[in-house]
Amino acid sequence: MAPRVYVARRFHFSAAHRVYNPAWSDEKNAEVFGPCSHPSGHGHNYELEVVVAGSPNPDTGYVIDITLLRKAIEAQVISQLDHRNLNTDVPFLKGCIPSSENLIVALWKEIAALLPPGVELVRLRLWETPRNCFEYYGEYI
Amino acid sequence: MAPRVYVARRFHFSAAHRVYNPAWSDEKNAEVFGPCSHPSGHGHNYELEVVVAGSPNPDTGYVIDITLLRKAIEAQVISQLDHRNLNTDVPFLKGCIPSSENLIVALWKEIAALLPPGVELVRLRLWETPRNCFEYYGEYI
Amino acid sequence: MAPRVYVARRFHFSAAHRVYNPAWSDEKNAEVFGPCSHPSGHGHNYELEVVVAGSPNPDTGYVIDITLLRKAIEAQVISQLDHRNLNTDVPFLKGCIPSSENLIVALWKEIAALLPPGVELVRLRLWETPRNCFEYYGEYI
Amino acid sequence: MAPRVYVARRFHFSAAHRVYNPAWSDEKNAEVFGPCSHPSGHGHNYELEVVVAGSPNPDTGYVIDITLLRKAIEAQVISQLDHRNLNTDVPFLKGCIPSSENLIVALWKEIAALLPPGVELVRLRLWETPRNCFEYYGEYI
C-alpha cells in the first residue's frame, strides 16, 4: 500500500480565437456570442494546469519526473497551440468550435496519450483569463 | 454521452464585517474572537469563485454563456455585498454571524437559484484574504 | 504646498495581433519575428496600468475619483481594444505595427486626452504576458 | 563610492473605512462618493510596500536587516491599522478623510520616523484592491 500523490504542472500559451458557429450567419453569431465572435478574432494568454496521480517511486521519491512530463507536453501539445490561431492552425481542434470547453476536452485526449504506465491523468484546468477558468476530469454524463 | 465540464468565474467585492455573537458580552466576544471582533469592525477584499458544471451545447461549445452568468450574479448577489457592511446591510445574512463559513453557505442558496436547467452549482470558493480561503460543495453532515 | 500622490488603476483586455511589417515578404516577416508573425495571428490577455499624479483635494481626499477615471478609460479606450484584432480593428493603431512598444505610445495620447486639469499622466505599464511588460513615461530621445 | 540599493518589503492589513466628509450632509456625501460612502462602511485587504534605500554594509551585505525593519513597522504601524476602522480607531488618522491618498501620506511620516541613519525612505505603494494602487515619494507641489 503506497500513498497516492497528485502532481500538477502549469503551462502557458498565447493564442487567437473567434467563437463562432460556421453553420450560422454572421448576424446569428454576433447575437449569440457577442464580442467573442468579432470577425477578425481576439486572443488570450491561456494557462493550463495538468494534474496527474500515482505513487512515489521509492528509489526517486517522484511520481513522475516533472521535467520529462513538462518537456513532453511542451513538445507535443503546447507547441501546437502557442502563438497560433485556434480556429485555423491546430490539427486536433479541426471542425470544433474553439470554446474553452471544447479545447479542454480535446486537450485531455492529447495529454492522456503521453503519460507513462502507472501515472494517471486526473484533472485539467484551463484559464482563459485570470477570472474565467475551466476544469475537466475526463467525466461523461 | 457528453463530457461534463466545469466552468469557474471569479468575482470581487469589498465589505466590512465584525465577527461577534450578539448573545454575548463585548468581553466574551473579545475573548473568543480577538481583533476580528473590534467594535468598529474591519473589512476585506473578498474574492468569490463560482463553479458550475454541465455539458457543452453542441451549437455553441458553451456549458453556459459566462457573460450572462457573470451579469446575473453581479446584479443579484455581488451588488448586495460590494461596499457594504455584512453585519447590517445584507438581507440574506440577517440574523447570521458574518463569518466566512456562514457567508459561503448563504451564498450557495442565492447563486443556485440563478442557474438555468442543465447547469449545476458544484463549488464555491471564498477568499477572505489571499491566505485564508473557504470552500463549500453544498454538502451536509 | 501639497503632497503629490500617484494613483494607479489596472485595466484588462483580450486582443489578437500579428507582429509583421507589411512592407516585407512573409518570409522576411517569419525570419525577423518568428512565431509572433504567424499569418493567422495569435493573442494575449493584456493588462494595462494607468498612473496619474496630483494633489488630494482637501474636501474629498481624492486626487481624482478613480471610478470616474475608470469609466472614462473603459468607455473611450478599452472598448476599442477588448475582443478586437489590433492589426485591423483599432482606429488609433491604423498604419502602425501593433508591437506592445507602439501600442503603449499610442495609448499615452488617447489616455492623456481624457484627464481633467490638475491631473497629470505619469506612467503606463502594459503586460503582454505575465512575464513581458512595457513601460512608457511620455519621454522622447 | 558604494552602490545604492533599494529594499522593499510588503505588509498586509485588513481594515474598514467609509469615505465621507463630516462637514457635508449624508446626501452630499452619497452624491460625491457613491457606494464608498455607505453609512455602515466597507473594507479592504490593504497591501503596503515600503521601499528604503542605502548602501550595503560590507560586513553583512545588507542595506538594513529586513527582519528588524519588518518587526518595527509591524509593531509601530501595522498593528494600529490591522482589523481596525480607519475612521474611528487610528490615532495618526484623526481628523483626516481616510482616502488612500490621505492614508499613504500619513504613513510616510510614521514610517520615516522608524528608520535608522543611512537608510532613506524612498517610496510607498498602497493597494486598496488588486486593481487600485497609490504611490507616494514624499514629494510636495
Added chain:
Amino acid sequence: MAPRVYVARRFHFSAAHRVYNPAWSDEKNAEVFGPCSHPSGHGHNYELEVVVAGSPNPDTGYVIDITLLRKAIEAQVISQLDHRNLNTDVPFLKGCIPSSENLIVALWKEIAALLPPGVELVRLRLWETPRNCFEYYGEYI
C-alpha cells in the same frame, strides 16, 4: 444536519534541498535527477495550503479558529522547515528523499496530529515553484 465547510490556510517557508538517493553514486544521481541533484543543493520558497473540514459552530460561525490553527501549524511544523535544509535539518524527514511528494506525505501526519476533534484534514497543496504543485488527500493505493 449541518453544512460541511472547508477552511484553507496558506503557509510559506524557504528551504534548501538536494534530490538524491544516498544508495546511488553521484554519477547515477546526476543522471537520474539532473540539476535537482547538484551536490551543494538548491532551494525554494514553498507555499503550503492546509485544508480542513467540519461544521460551523453555531455560537461562533467558525469551523475552527483559523488564528489558532495557523499558530499551531507555524509553531509545530513550519518552524521545523523554514530557513532549513530538508536533507539534514528536519527530524520528521529523516531517512527520506526530500522530494515534494515525500514531503507532502510526511506533512500530512504532522498536521493531522494537531487538529481538534470534529475537524478533519482533507487536502494539502504544496507549491515548490509557482508552476510545480503537489496535492495529497491522505489516500493510499
Added chain:
Amino acid sequence: MAPRVYVARRFHFSAAHRVYNPAWSDEKNAEVFGPCSHPSGHGHNYELEVVVAGSPNPDTGYVIDITLLRKAIEAQVISQLDHRNLNTDVPFLKGCIPSSENLIVALWKEIAALLPPGVELVRLRLWETPRNCFEYYGEYI
C-alpha cells in the same frame, strides 16, 4: 525625436544560499543573521525582472527582440544561478556574501555586458520571496 520605451522581462531561478560572513565565528553569524545563517543553508525561488530602455525600431516596432534578450540572459546568467548554491557554485559571486543586495549589484554587470548598442539597462528587480524585493538602477553614492 523618438519615444523612449522600457521593456521588462521576468526570469525565475531556484537557488540555495546561506547569509554569513566567513570572517566571523558561527556564533557571531548566528547572532547577526539569525536563521538566514543556519549552517546547512536554505533557499528561495528568485524572480528577476530586467528592464531595458530604447526607441522602437521603425521597421519592427521593437526596442529589442525580447526572445533574443531572454535567450541571452537565460544562457549567460540564469543558467549560472538556477538549481545552484550561491555561496559555492557561482563564479561571478566569488568572495561575496550572497545577500540579495550583493547579488543584484553583481547581476547588473553580467546583464549590462549582454545588451546590444542603443539598448540601455535601467532597472533590476529581484524578489527573494513574494514579500521581499530588491531594486538596483546602477547608482553609486
